[in-house]
Amino acid sequence: MELYSAIDWSHAFAPRMERMRASEIRELLKLLARPEIISFAGGIPDPALFPIDAVRRAYDLVLADRELGPASLQYSISEGYEPLRLWISQYMARRGVTCGTENIIITAGSQQGLDLLGKLFLAAGDIALVSAPTYLGALQAFGAYEPRYLILTPESSQARTICQETAGGRVALAYVVPDFANPTGETMGEAARRGLLGITAEAGVPLIEDAAYEALRFEGVPQRSCLALDVERCGHIDRSHVLYCGTFSKTISPGLRVGWICAARNLIHKLVLAKQAADLHSATLNQMVLHRLATSIYDDQVAKIVKVYGARRDVMFDALVRQMPDGVSWTEPMGGMFIWVTLPVHLDGAELLTASIREEGVAFVPGRAFFADGNGCNTLRLNYSLQSEAGIEEGIGRLGRLITRKLTGAMWRPRGHSRLG
Known part of the structure; x- marks a missing residue:
């Protein structure tokens, strides 16, 4: 049987392909299939909130209509x-x-x-x-x-x-x-x-x-x-x-x-x-x-998800306040799906992600991917729409312990202050 060598396609690609890279977020979504990982990575709606029954009825009604x-x-x-x-x-x-x-x-x-x-x-x-x-x-x-x-x-x-x-x-x-x-x-x-x-x-x-x-x-x-x-x-x-x-x-x-x-x-x-x-x-x-x-x-669906996501945001706020060491800051959005975390300048978000997955089983998106100029190495994005409130509490606790170890190498000490308390 004759064997063929693989074709080298590199000469055939347009120059624009050099600028196209895989999304770090899409790659991180593969971690969602691993049950041991608490993921704050994707900007993903909670599928438990999808209006599945309404969608099923809508498909049935459209397809059953003669026109x-x-x-x-x-x-x-x-x-x-x-x-x-x-x-x-x-x-x-x-x-x-x-x-x-x-x-x-x-x-x-x-x-x-x-x-x-x-x-x-x-x-x-x-x-x-x-x-x-x-x-x-x-x-x-x-x-x-x-x-x-x-x-x-x-x-x-x-x-x-x-x-x-x-x-x-x-x-x-x-x-x-x-x-x-x-x-x-x-x-x-x-x-x-x-x-x-x-x-x-x-x-x-x-x-x-x-x-x-x-x-x-x-x-x-x-x-x-x-x-x-x-x-x-x-x-x-x-x-x-x-x-x-x-x-x-x-x-x-x-x-x-x-x-x-x-x-x-x-x-x-x-x-x-x-x-x-x-x-x-x-x-x-x-x-x-x-x-x-x-x-x-539409209006009822939006009201439902706003209530759930708002509660999850509050849990993440509270956990960040209690679990993160000094020197870490974050945004306080009034809506949406994300909180942006800024680390001390000598911490690298990509390196922290590798350690976080290996040591604590927590995923997030390193911030550099969101900068056209390559800055933002000491930042990261957290998503709160997908995780349960218990998962958020546990995941932020793990992440806080990891960041504290990276900053001080000392035993973790909580701040003892709660935004909601």
Whole structure:
């Protein structure tokens, strides 16, 4: 039998493949299959909260309908299922954005939305303005189009200069997660949002607003979206330079893979062309099912998960206060799924993860992956949406013991102070 040597494909790949890396988070998700690991790694909804019975009924009703059933399994328009787009336009109106179905395109989750926007705006060598840290999935989506990254802090006096930079390349887009950001859990105030809107509008730079976690507010007053503020500023959504990326993944189900972009009609038209080239359209059956779920259970479903996740956040706060040694700090988000931890500068998050899995059976995401400039070695992201309250308490206790050993080598001593107590 003749043996063949493996083909060397490296010469065939486009240069952009050098910029594409496996997601550290997706790799860490493999640890979820190991029952001994307490994982704070993935930004994953709790599957115990999925509305499985409602989803089953919705599929049955769609497929049993004499008109919808066959249509649900057929090719469809790239813009998306119109009744779902109508519901989304009404949802956006409740949040201060008057728009029509022609301002909405359905995407395969907001992640595809980011990829389509990268394709729409970025050419090799262009500048993408991002925060530090920022969502790793955005860096991956944009990275395929070979941009350079500059760090934009809306409050900075240099923001206008950075946004208008031309000598180092065209500033092609700005990207923010203004509500309960992944990874920090922090929220931009209205003044920062207005400042960023003014700067990007003046420079003619598209502003991508990733609103994946906006609905998951536990406390405090809801902030107006960047798109709502910009529509107020310019008078009409078709004059806005903001592109709002929404999703049902964090509220109803990530497995249905349904998200949307809301923006000016001329931008939606270009996105439709990009969507056609990518996958023709999102699965029609899933869109029809999502429409039934949105019209029947959306508000109740959001209220249910907000109550559960809010309680888990409180448990994690309390455990961090009691279990972490001096020199460790963290954010205190009012919603979302994440707490961002900053370690003393000489501790490395990636090295700590290796020790944490080996010695304590606890997983998290090292923070460096969220920095376009390679900083953040002494940071890490903790997720509280998936673990039970008991698992959070146990996991933070283990992690606190490990960090204390790394810092002092001494016997662990709790702080003895409780945020909730």
